[in-house]
Every structure is written in C-alpha cells, then in structure tokens.
Amino acid sequence: LPKIHRNNFKKVSTNNSTCDLYEHQNTAMILLPVFYSCILIVGVLGNGLALAVIFKNRKKINSTTLYSTNLVLSDILFTTALPTRIAYYALGFHWPFGETLCRITALIFYINTYASVNFMTCLSIDRFFAVVHPFRYNKIRRIKNAKYICIFVWFxxxxxxxxxxxxxxxxxxxxxxxxxxxxxxxKIDHLPWILLGACLLGYIIPLEVILFCYTQISCKLFQTAKENPLSEKSGINKKAINTIIFVIVVFVICFTPYHIAIIQHMIKKLKYEPSCSEQQTFQKSLHYTVSLMNFNCCMDPFIYFFACKGYKRRIMKILRRQVSISVSSAARSAHEESSRDLGAHMTVLSKS
Structure with a gap:
C-alpha cells in the first residue's frame, strides 16, 4: 500500500465513493489561527481588565456584577485552551498533544459555551426583575440568593x-x-437526537427566555415613560435595556449560526443520509461557526460595560487618562520644538 501523505486525511465512505471532509484545510490553516489569535489577545485584555475592575469594586458587588464576574471567569478559563487550538489549526487539523489534553480542551470549550449562555440568561432575568418587578421579587436579586443561583448554574x-x-x-x-x-x-448512538436536545436546552430555551425578558422590559419602560416622561432619564432603566439588547446581539451573532448549522444537519440525518457535498458544507460551516461562537469571549466585556457602572467608569477614566497623556505629550513636543526653533533663530541673529 502506498504511504499516506501528511497532508491527506481519512476520507469518509459515502455511497461506494470517498468524501474528503477537510477540503478547505489550506484556507483554514491561515484564517482560523489568525482569528483565534485575535480572540486570545482581545479576550485576555478585555476580560482581564473587567476582572481587575470587579476586584477593585468587590465591596459594592450586586447580583448583576456577580453574574458578570462568572462570565469573566468563564472567558478567562476559555483563553487557556486557545494556544493549543491555534497550533491545531495551524498544523492543518493535526493534534500532537495527546488524548488527555484533547479531552480537557474540549471540556473547557463546552464549559465556556454553556456557562456563557446560562449567565447571559441570568443577566437578562436579573434585569427583568429590576425593571418589571423591582419590589415584588427583590429577594431573588439579593447577593446571597444570587450566589446560590451561580452555584446551581455551575453545577x-x-x-x-x-x-x-x-x-x-x-x-x-x-x-x-x-x-x-x-x-x-x-459512532455515538442516537447522535442526532442528542445534539438536537443539546440545542434545545443550550440555545432555544435560553433565547426564548431572553426575548421574553426583553419584551417585558420594553413594554414596562414604554408604559412608565408614557405615565412619567422624567422616568426615561432613569439610569436603571437605561442600563437594563442596554444590557439585554447587547445580550441579544451576542446571541444572534455568536450562537445562532452554529446552532442553526447543527439543527438543520441533524434533521437531514434523521430523514436520509446526507450526500458528500452536504457533509463537506456542514464540516466547513462547523469550523467557521464554532470560531464565531467563541468570539463571544471578546464581546462579553461590552456586556460588563453596559451592565456594571464601575467597569464603565474605569474604562472612561483610563481613556481620558490616555487622551490627556497624549495631549500633554503633544503639547510638550510642540513646546520643545518651538524652543529649539527659537534657539536656532537667536543663534543666527547672534552670528549676524
């Protein structure tokens, strides 16, 4: 038998023919490492800054900040698995690190996915109670109860x-x-049903809860604004609507493409055996929609920006400081340059 070349993959048998599911490897070897490297850099910087701000304001922690903190920890944990994934894609879908590390990175990947979805849902429910039922269910938003909810989510x-x-x-x-x-x-038995169930629990139900919260908050704010126009200036209302809108944006951009790809392919598998071209399209879509789903690691800091006052103030303070440093540096440079020009002019005059 001829020796298999390192750039060739096992081809899946389909209807007495062979089907190469990794035909896009040459493009993926460039695009995916670059994309995941950007996610690693932005994710570490954004979530690291968020964690630092949360730590400095730990005495003022509330239910919203607590859910955001758990999102931060989930994202930081996820970034620890990125270097090996970057190497995997750069090597052309080759994993040289062993089965144990493969399982650990897969575990971290799915932990981040489910933790992000669940804590975004918790944030939406928290904003729902803060705006729609600020007094009736106030006990749920107490920090002690929020801690129990976080423990349950991690469980x-x-x-x-x-x-x-x-x-x-x-x-x-x-x-x-x-x-x-x-x-x-x-090779797993009943795989289509398992994945469809995972999509139901991990995407469809949370999305419905988030959309319900958004609808109720919008109706409540509209009703309140109609009764009292001054209420539109309320910081709580503005924070609630901004937080939940951005959560929906993250869901639509990051999680929707992946779950749609899974759902439509699993339905096909329940009806018939997909053709080679359909399998290739699905495999390619998985690689790119999974990378898009992991992009939530970079977008979560924006949720903290809208949800947590301390984080917003800290970011604006850093930006103002950077602007003032830049302005002062430019002014100092201009002053030094004008001083040099004046000195040169005086030297010319003295020589004259």
Whole structure:
C-alpha cells in the first residue's frame, strides 16, 4: 500500500465513493489561527481588565456584577485552551498533544459555551426583575440568593460537560490525529437526537427566555415613560435595556449560526443520509461557526460595560487618562520644538 501523505486525511465512505471532509484545510490553516489569535489577545485584555475592575469594586458587588464576574471567569478559563487550538489549526487539523489534553480542551470549550449562555440568561432575568418587578421579587436579586443561583448554574454546566471526559475526542486519520471534530462523534448512538436536545436546552430555551425578558422590559419602560416622561432619564432603566439588547446581539451573532448549522444537519440525518457535498458544507460551516461562537469571549466585556457602572467608569477614566497623556505629550513636543526653533533663530541673529 502506498504511504499516506501528511497532508491527506481519512476520507469518509459515502455511497461506494470517498468524501474528503477537510477540503478547505489550506484556507483554514491561515484564517482560523489568525482569528483565534485575535480572540486570545482581545479576550485576555478585555476580560482581564473587567476582572481587575470587579476586584477593585468587590465591596459594592450586586447580583448583576456577580453574574458578570462568572462570565469573566468563564472567558478567562476559555483563553487557556486557545494556544493549543491555534497550533491545531495551524498544523492543518493535526493534534500532537495527546488524548488527555484533547479531552480537557474540549471540556473547557463546552464549559465556556454553556456557562456563557446560562449567565447571559441570568443577566437578562436579573434585569427583568429590576425593571418589571423591582419590589415584588427583590429577594431573588439579593447577593446571597444570587450566589446560590451561580452555584446551581455551575453545577448544571458541569453536569452537561463532565461526561465528555469519558468520551474519546481524538481520532487517528492516516498520519494525523484530529481533535474535537464532528466525524469523531458519529459512532455515538442516537447522535442526532442528542445534539438536537443539546440545542434545545443550550440555545432555544435560553433565547426564548431572553426575548421574553426583553419584551417585558420594553413594554414596562414604554408604559412608565408614557405615565412619567422624567422616568426615561432613569439610569436603571437605561442600563437594563442596554444590557439585554447587547445580550441579544451576542446571541444572534455568536450562537445562532452554529446552532442553526447543527439543527438543520441533524434533521437531514434523521430523514436520509446526507450526500458528500452536504457533509463537506456542514464540516466547513462547523469550523467557521464554532470560531464565531467563541468570539463571544471578546464581546462579553461590552456586556460588563453596559451592565456594571464601575467597569464603565474605569474604562472612561483610563481613556481620558490616555487622551490627556497624549495631549500633554503633544503639547510638550510642540513646546520643545518651538524652543529649539527659537534657539536656532537667536543663534543666527547672534552670528549676524
């Protein structure tokens, strides 16, 4: 048998033919490492700054800040898995780090996904109670109860993701080893139903809850503004609407493309065996929609900006300081330049 070249992948058998699911590897080897490198840099800087601000204002912590803090921790945990993923894509879908590390990075990836969705949902519900029922359900927003909710969310996240540690995540294909790729999961029984159930619990239900909260908040603000025009200037109302709008934007941009790709392909698999071109399109869409889903790590700091007053003030203070430093540096440079010009002019006059 001829030796398999390092750039060739195992081809999936489909209707007595072969189907290369990694035909886009040459493009992906460039685009995905660059994209994930940007996510790593922006994610570390943005979430690191958010964590520093939250730590400095820890005495003023409330339910909103607590949910935001858990989002920060989830994103920072996720960035620890990015260097190996960047290397994996740069090597052309080759994982040289072993099965154990593949499972750990997969666990971190799914922890970030489910934690982000759940804590964004908690933020939306928190804003809903703050605006629509500010007194009736005030106990739910107490910091003690919010801590219990966070513990429950993490328990839910780990119960969804820990089974991944007993599931093989890597697969040897020729001289390469792929990690956390969809073909590696196809041997699981009833996979379409499992993934559709995961989409229902991890995307559809949270999205419906967030949209419900947004609708109720909008109606409440409209009604309040109609009864009392001065209420439109309320900081709480403005913060609530900005927070939940941005949460919806993150959901639409980051999570929707991936889940739509999963849902439509799983429905196809329940009806018939997808053709080679359909499988190739799905595999390609997974790589790019997953990277888009991971982009939420960069967008979460904007949620903190809208939701947490301390974070917003700190950012604006840093920006003002940078502007003042730049202005003073420019003024000092201009002064020094004018002084040099004046000295040169006086020297010319003295010589004359």
């Amino acid at each position: 839910l996240v780990f119960s969804q993701t820990l089974p991944l540690l007993i599931q093989s995540m890597s697969n040897e294909e020729g001289e390469r080893t792929t990690c956390m790729e969809y073909p590696n999961f196809e």
